[in-house]
Amino acid sequence: MKIMVTGGAGFIGSNVVDGYIREGHQVIVVDNLTTGRRQNFNSDAVFYEMDIRSPELRTIIEKERPEIINHHAAQTSVPVSVNNPLEDADVNIKGLLNLLEGAVSSGVKKFIFISSGGAIYGDIPGAPADEEHRIEPLSPYGVSKFASECYLGYYRHQYALRSVILRYANIYGPRQIPRGEAGVVAVFMNNLLNKIPSVLNHYPEDPDGMVRDYCYVKDVVRANLIALSDTVEGIYNIGTGRPTKTIELYRIIYEAVKEVMPDLPDYLKEPERAPARPGDLKWSCLSVEKAKFQLGWTAGYSLSEGIRETLKWWKKKIGK
Numbered sequence: 668m669k670i671m672v673t674g675g676a677g678f679i680g681s682n683v684v685d686g687y688i689r690e691g692h693q694v695i696v697v698d699n700l701t702t703g704r705r706q707n708f709n710s711d712a713v714f715y716e717m718d719i720r721s722p723e724l725r726t727i728i729e730k731e732r733p734e735i736i737n738h739h740a741a742q743t744s745v746p747v748s749v750n751n752p753l754e755d756a757d758v759n760i761k762g763l764l765n766l767l768e769g770a771v772s773s774g775v776k777k778f779i780f781i782s783s784g785g786a787i788y789g790d791i792p793g794a795p796a797d798e799e800h801r802i803e804p805l806s807p808y809g810v811s812k813f814a815s816e817c818y819l820g821y822y823r824h825q826y827a828l829r830s831v832i833l834r835y836a837n838i839y840g841p842r843q844i845p846r847g848e849a850g851v852v853a854v855f856m857n858n859l860l861n862k863i864p865s866v867l868n869h870y871p872e873d874p875d876g877m878v879r880d881y882c883y884v885k886d887v888v889r890a891n892l893i894a895l896s897d898t899v900e901g902i903y904n905i906g907t908g909r910p911t912k913t914i915e916l917y918r919i920i921y922e923a924v925k926e927v928m929p930d931l932p933d934y935l936k937e938p939e940r941a942p943a944r945p946g947d948l949k950w951s952c953l954s955v956e957k958a959k960f961q962l963g964w965t966a967g968y969s970l971s972e973g974i975r976e977t978l979k980w981w982k983k984k985i986g987k
């Protein structure tokens with residue numbers, strides 16, 4: 668199959684590109700390298716260094732005629748979206764519309780859109796949120812992700828463009844850059860490997876931090892492979908359904924690093940504490956029953972297995 672992956676030089680997108688190529692698909696990557704990296708780039712793919720908002724993008728879609736567009740490129744930072752909602756909407760909405768217009772005029776069969784469960788369900792203490800959960804985005808980033816989902820509904824209705832929406836939980840694994848909250852695994856791991864204290868942000872009522880659903884990127888790649896299937900359409904949460912507090916995550920990473928670096932100092936056993944940042948959700952965890960029953964997909968990696976796999980990559984990267 669010929670597939671265009673936007674954001675294919677980024678953390679998750681590049682892992683998806685590798686997965687598609689491993690399965691024998693032909694891949695075209697569009698990425699402007701704002702946060703993506705050249706070293707993530709798979710040389711078996713065709714690469715266009717281009718902004719998804721560029722008018723030339725439609726010419727590329729017309730020329731390459733992919734059967735499927737998998738759209739991972741985005742302005743992904745919640746704080747950036749809060750400080751600059753116009754920039755967030757420009758990339759996430761205008762970029763999406765540019766792609767969708769190109770898709771319908773070039774006969775693309777299906778559009779796989781990457782949304783965010785954490786960002787669109789809002790603060791959801793209690794049971795993991797399923798796909799029917801109330802939508803209550805608390806940031807412009809969440810708003811742009813949900814608005815994108817609505818646009819996909821419109822293009823399905825108006826142009827019969829089929830779509831799959833994958834609402835990700837917190838994804839971690841090789842190639843994640845330590846930055847912001849979404850990169851907390853990378854931040855803790857990088858700090859511990861370099862013997863630097865980490866900061867755990869928390870609300871006053873709970874010094875153990877916030878709850879998140881951490882899903883290993885290789886499981887996410889499998890979901891993107893399943894999404895290619897002709898019979899798959901609709902909205903699916905992609906996560907583990909397991910709530911994890913930041914302190915548990917930190918301890919799992921600490922133990923994994925200690926196994927490979929026995930001289931890790933004891934003072935790093937506990938992170939430093941700092942107040943939660945504006946916009947930090949207290950609780951976010953996704954129900955993945957729909958993906959399990961309709962797609963036969965579940966996350967195969969436990970958190971400690973995924974952390975150990977990620978650590979192997981980090982050790983190689985920093986030469987330890």
Ligand SMILES: NC(=O)c1ccc[n+]([C@@H]2O[C@H](COP(=O)([O-])OP(=O)(O)OC[C@H]3O[C@@H](n4cnc5c(N)ncnc54)[C@H](O)[C@@H]3O)[C@@H](O)[C@H]2O)c1
Pocket residue numbers: 673674675676677678679680697698699700701702703704717718719720738739740741742743758762781782783784834835836837838839849
């Ligand atoms: N990491 C997570 O936990 C998480 C959770 C929920 C959803 N997501 C979504 O998954 C997708 C991938 O996220 P990621 O964590 O791999 O982030 P990332 O920053 O590593 O990847 C985003 C990629 O998009 C590219 N890009 C950004 N703006 C672009 C533009 N205007 N034109 C062309 N390319 C552009 C970047 O260069 C980068 O390669 C995003 O849509 C993000 O919103 C991620």
